[in-house]
Amino acid sequence: MDGGPLALDACSLSEAVRNKEISVTEVANAVVSQIEQKEPLIGAFLHLDHEALLERAALLDQKIAKGEISGRLLGVPVALKDNMVTSDMPTTAGSKILEGWRPPYDSTVAKLVISEKGIVVGKTNLDEFAMGSSTENSAYKVTRNPHDLSRVPGGSSGGSAAAVASGMSTLALGSDTGGSIRQPASLCGVVGVKPTYGYVSRYGLIAFASSLDQIGPFARTVKDAALLLEVIGEHDSMDSTSILGERPKLLEREALGVQSLRIGIVSELVDNCSVEVKERVLAAARLLEESGAKVDTVSAKAVTLGLSAYYVIAPAEASSNLSRYDGVRFGLRKDGSSLTDMFLTTRTQGFGDEVKRRIMLGTYALSSGYYDQYYGKALATRQLIQRQFDEIYKDFDLLLGPTSPTTAFLVGEKFNDPMSMYMNDVCTIPSNLAGHPAISVPFGVDQSGLPIGVQLLGPAMSEALLFQGAFELERLAMQYLEDVGV
Amino acid sequence: MSKSRTAKEQEMSWVYEGYELVVGLEVHTELKTSSKLFCSCANTFGSTPNTNVCPVCLGLPGTLPVLNRKVVELAIKIGLALNCEVRKSTFHRKNYFYPDLPKGYQISQYDLPINSEGYLDLPSGHRVGIERAHIEEDTGKITHMGSSGRMDKSSYSLIDYNRAGVPLTEIVSAPDIYSPDQAREYVSELRGVLVALGVSDGRMEEGSLRVDANVSVRPIGSSELRTRCEIKNLNSLRSLVRAIDYEGKRHVKLYRRGEAPIQETRHWDENKQRTDSLRSKEEANDYRYFLEPDLKALAPTESLVLQIAGEIVDTPRQKRAFLVESLAGEEMADQIEKAIDHELFPYVRHAIEAGISPRLAVARTANELASIISDALYLTEDRFVEVLRLEESKEISSSQAKVLLNALCQQDQSVADTIESLDLKKADDAHTRNMVEAVVSDSPAEWSRFVEGQEQLMGFFVGKVMKLTSGKADGSVVKDILLQLRATKN
Numbered sequence: 007m008d009g010g011p012l013a014l015d016a017c018s019l020s021e022a023v024r025n026k027e028i029s030v031t032e033v034a035n036a037v038v039s040q041i042e043q044k045e046p047l048i049g050a051f052l053h054l055d056h057e058a059l060l061e062r063a064a065l066l067d068q069k070i071a072k073g074e075i076s077g078r079l080l081g082v083p084v085a086l087k088d089n090m091v092t093s094d095m096p097t098t099a100g101s102k103i104l105e106g107w108r109p110p111y112d113s114t115v116a117k118l119v120i121s122e123k124g125i126v127v128g129k130t131n132l133d134e135f136a137m138g139s140s141t142e143n144s145a146y147k148v149t150r151n152p153h154d155l156s157r158v159p160g161g162s163s164g165g166s167a168a169a170v171a172s173g174m175s176t177l178a179l180g181s182d183t184g185g186s187i188r189q190p191a192s193l194c195g196v197v198g199v200k201p202t203y204g205y206v207s208r209y210g211l212i213a214f215a216s217s218l219d220q221i222g223p224f225a226r227t228v229k230d231a232a233l234l235l236e237v238i239g240e241h242d243s244m245d246s247t248s249i250l251g252e253r254p255k256l257l258e259r260e261a262l263g264v265q266s267l268r269i270g271i272v273s274e275l276v277d278n279c280s281v282e283v284k285e286r287v288l289a290a291a292r293l294l295e296e297s298g299a300k301v302d303t304v305s306a307k308a309v310t311l312g313l314s315a316y317y318v319i320a321p322a323e324a325s326s327n328l329s330r331y332d333g334v335r336f337g338l339r340k341d342g343s344s345l346t347d348m349f350l351t352t353r354t355q356g357f358g359d360e361v362k363r364r365i366m367l368g369t370y371a372l373s374s375g376y377y378d379q380y381y382g383k384a385l386a387t388r389q390l391i392q393r394q395f396d397e398i399y400k401d402f403d404l405l406l407g408p409t410s411p412t413t414a415f416l417v418g419e420k421f422n423d424p425m426s427m428y429m430n431d432v433c434t435i436p437s438n439l440a441g442h443p444a445i446s447v448p449f450g451v452d453q454s455g456l457p458i459g460v461q462l463l464g465p466a467m468s469e470a471l472l473f474q475g476a477f478e479l480e481r482l483a484m485q486y487l488e489d490v491g492v
Numbered sequence: 493m494s495k496s497r498t499a500k501e502q503e504m505s506w507v508y509e510g511y512e513l514v515v516g517l518e519v520h521t522e523l524k525t526s527s528k529l530f531c532s533c534a535n536t537f538g539s540t541p542n543t544n545v546c547p548v549c550l551g552l553p554g555t556l557p558v559l560n561r562k563v564v565e566l567a568i569k570i571g572l573a574l575n576c577e578v579r580k581s582t583f584h585r586k587n588y589f590y591p592d593l594p595k596g597y598q599i600s601q602y603d604l605p606i607n608s609e610g611y612l613d614l615p616s617g618h619r620v621g622i623e624r625a626h627i628e629e630d631t632g633k634i635t636h637m638g639s640s641g642r643m644d645k646s647s648y649s650l651i652d653y654n655r656a657g658v659p660l661t662e663i664v665s666a667p668d669i670y671s672p673d674q675a676r677e678y679v680s681e682l683r684g685v686l687v688a689l690g691v692s693d694g695r696m697e698e699g700s701l702r703v704d705a706n707v708s709v710r711p712i713g714s715s716e717l718r719t720r721c722e723i724k725n726l727n728s729l730r731s732l733v734r735a736i737d738y739e740g741k742r743h744v745k746l747y748r749r750g751e752a753p754i755q756e757t758r759h760w761d762e763n764k765q766r767t768d769s770l771r772s773k774e775e776a777n778d779y780r781y782f783l784e785p786d787l788k789a790l791a792p793t794e795s796l797v798l799q800i801a802g803e804i805v806d807t808p809r810q811k812r813a814f815l816v817e818s819l820a821g822e823e824m825a826d827q828i829e830k831a832i833d834h835e836l837f838p839y840v841r842h843a844i845e846a847g848i849s850p851r852l853a854v855a856r857t858a859n860e861l862a863s864i865i866s867d868a869l870y871l872t873e874d875r876f877v878e879v880l881r882l883e884e885s886k887e888i889s890s891s892q893a894k895v896l897l898n899a900l901c902q903q904d905q906s907v908a909d910t911i912e913s914l915d916l917k918k919a920d921d922a923h924t925r926n927m928v929e930a931v932v933s934d935s936p937a938e939w940s941r942f943v944e945g946q947e948q949l950m951g952f953f954v955g956k957v958m959k960l961t962s963g964k965a966d967g968s969v970v971k972d973i974l975l976q977l978r979a980t981k982n
């Protein structure tokens with residue numbers, strides 16, 4: 007990837023392709039050779055089709071030669087998390103129950119990427135149905151962290167994060183229900199964005215928890231993330247929860263700085279993480295202050311309740327969303343002696359342990375007699391968190407905190423300990439419960455050389471301001487690395 | 493609600509060994525929209541199986557529902573016609589597994605339905621409360637192959653998802669119905685309302701109108717509500733009446749034996765003419781209702797509700813009132829009930845508005861038009877009025893009027909041309925008298941019995957005269973002449 011087209015950021019790459027300095031075929035060939043080199047070690051993809059990729063590249067090159075083409079992602083490699091439906095590639099959501107399924111339609115995000123002439127590299131690995139924080143729950147393979155192959159890339163969008171971090175794709179899309187974009191972005195040292203709920207269409211995203219799911223970009227730079235979010239962020243009439251109206255311009259926020267922005271450090275989030283991560287967040291805060299931001303510490307007690315509310319609401323919605331995998335119309339079917347037996351055998355053999363755990367949790371939480379005690383309480387807690395954020399955002403423009411409490415952990419380290427696995431999401435979940443946007447920006451590495459991510463949070467539809475802060479944070483991270491002499 | 497019952501209500505009442513019935517009905521009606529509730533697939537009956545389907549109504553992974561605005565308008569129309577409160581509502585998921593339910597949950601309305609707390613006044617004068625009328629989606633249609641028709645005994649089942657996602661409104665009555673006949677009256681009246689509103693074609697046999705009955709009994713005079721059973725598979729008004737009667741008696745017998753019914757869902761077996769236990773509530777599904785996260789709350793604007801209210805015309809109640817008022821006190825209740833049929837009513841209204849005597853208009857509509865309307869391809873409302881006008885001015889006889897109406901149904905021809913081609917000119921009275929005398933002298937035995945007072949022979953002579961005159965004679969004139977002849981003989 008050194009010096010080749012994959013070293014360029016997406017903005018420069020599409021510019022070079024447009025100016026015919028690089029052909030799309032050259033880009034595609036670079037992708038293929040990078041994948042051949044890295045993928046056996048990392049295991050980021052569930053589906054690759056180099057032939058189709060090269061064909062599409064050749065087609066785009068023909069059109070470019072005729073001068074009849076434009077597109078904001080012209081010739082830019084994009085990887086899609088395998089819970090985004092694609093008609094020309096299988097879509098499994100990392101589950102055996104969808105093995106070999108060929109959807110008859112395309113997700114809205116896939117259409118948007120293709121209509122802007124991005125080249126889809128492949129479908130990336132994920133925790134089954136996006137349930138997990140390490141990508142170890144995939145029914146197909148374990149994805150490794152490109153910075154240390156003995157460690158996890160985070161999850162559930164671990165494949166997308168690893169693909170971008172290892173240069174196998176310039177951009178990628180992930181989905182974030184409780185941190186599934188930001189946490190792997192943090193662990194893999196790339197930028198990851200969870201937009202406002204309703205900012206990006208969910209049509210064609212295989213649902214985990216519908217009121218929390220949101221698609222967002224992975225990129226190596228804030229600028230690239232802004233470009234991809236500008237491409238996928240638009241109202242979609244196929245998604246009733248899609249926000250109406252225009253989305254703000256993000257790229258133009260690049261050089262605005264943070265002068266006079268009010269940024270709060272959420273003490274509850276900082277207190278929940280490792281010493282090294284905490285110190286790094288505070289370092290970032292100091293640098294932001296030096297850049298002119300008004301930085302202050304703020305307490306948000308309700309966010310500490312987020313984890314428990316989340317682990318009721320998300321499984322409850324999942325238990326319903328996953329009912330359609332019954333063996334009747336698509337995907338896996340295991341015959342049984344009766345209808346009920348067929349349902350049971352199909353679902354028993356098709357779903358992995360973590361998925362079953364959450365279906366059971368969610369079914370229980372919604373059951374009559376338990377609804378008020380669990381689901382009702384969780385909804386009330388969610389409202390409490392939303393109200394607390396509303397209060398805080400009266401005094402602050404953005405909030406700052408860690409993305410993940412720790413850096414990447416070892417493969418297998420937390421696999422049999424669901425509670426400690428769930429704790430990974432403690433810093434990211436509040437944004438999902440509130441429906442707010444947040445972004446994880448790499449901020450150097452720890453003593454073992456593992457990436458640390460710093461998270462910026464904003465109120466609903468504050469993407470413009472959020473990116474303004476993220477651009478500055480990214481610049482400060484470079485400055486920090488120079489200062490400490492890395 | 494008034495406790496005093498009208499004579500008509502008394503007539504309908506149901507009492508069995510000291511017990512009375514309490515019935516509440518749940519009526520599901522498919523809404524006549526061009527597309528389904530949450531996708532753009534066609535909403536039509538009778539298409540080739542699984543041709544009106546798409547990723548959304550098949551519940552494929554990643555798909556999302558988008559609410560059909562037309563459905564909301566039709567549901568509001570129903571609510572307003574049933575005197576309901578129309579308000580902000582939400583959608584819930586009702587979760588259960590069955591192969592005809594693509595998503596594993598049905599999107600329905602739960603604690604906040606779009607229409608609530610209305611009522612429907614029946615022709616007998618009884619008022620039935622409407623608890624709610626909400627929007628939900630239909631399931632696919634499953635057919636178990638094999639003779640039993642039951643899933644557990646069939647080797648395979650076929651599913652048609654054309655119906656999956658078809659919009660339904662479920663109309664839930666209060667337990668205000670006290671007899672099988674009243675249940676029939678309620679369903680007929682409700683059906684009339686739905687058809688008049690243009691929201692449903694009201695066909696019970698095709699399943700576009702489906703009725704479930706919640707039946708319980710109680711000692712006469714008591715106001716308690718006892719354990720009820722829900723009866724499904726009521727495919728006609730006849731099975732509705734019989735099933736309620738059967739179920740009521742079953743409950744009474746249980747109580748008389750010192751037992752009690754258990755709350756359960758029961759199935760009406762048309763062949764055996766009895767209800768059978770389908771499943772008891774204990775083993776029934778816990779539907780785990782929760783707010784549908786893929787849809788926003790539905791908040792119809794006041795201006796939309798007002799606009800729809802303005803579009804509601806011709807409910808059975810309004811049509812009945814129009815005819816009763818036009819008839820100014822003439823007692824024609826049975827004919828009125830016939831004439832308010834949605835196909836017939838435009839004719840009778842047109843005739844009355846054109847100045848035809850309301851009595852004649854209602855009579856010809858209810859007696860003649862009702863039996864030929866299904867074939868009335870060419871009979872326009874204007875031609876109907878023309879015929880009645882000719883009859884009223886006695887240019888043709890009433891029997892000729894009937895022949896003429898029949899003929900006008902069959903081919904597209906003006907009234908004048910049809911009279912011409914059928915040679916329908918009323919016979920003059922002198923000619924009729926000649927014909928009557930001819931018939932009388934032809935049948936001396938019958939005549940002498942008629943003279944002796946066998947009134948039923950009147951029809952015999954009238955028929956003969958009609959035959960002889962090819963229907964051109966005026967029946968009432970023939971009768972007059974016969975009576976005159978008999979009077980002179982005595």
Ligand SMILES: [Zn+2]
Nearest residue numbers: 531533546549
């Ligand atoms: Zn459809």
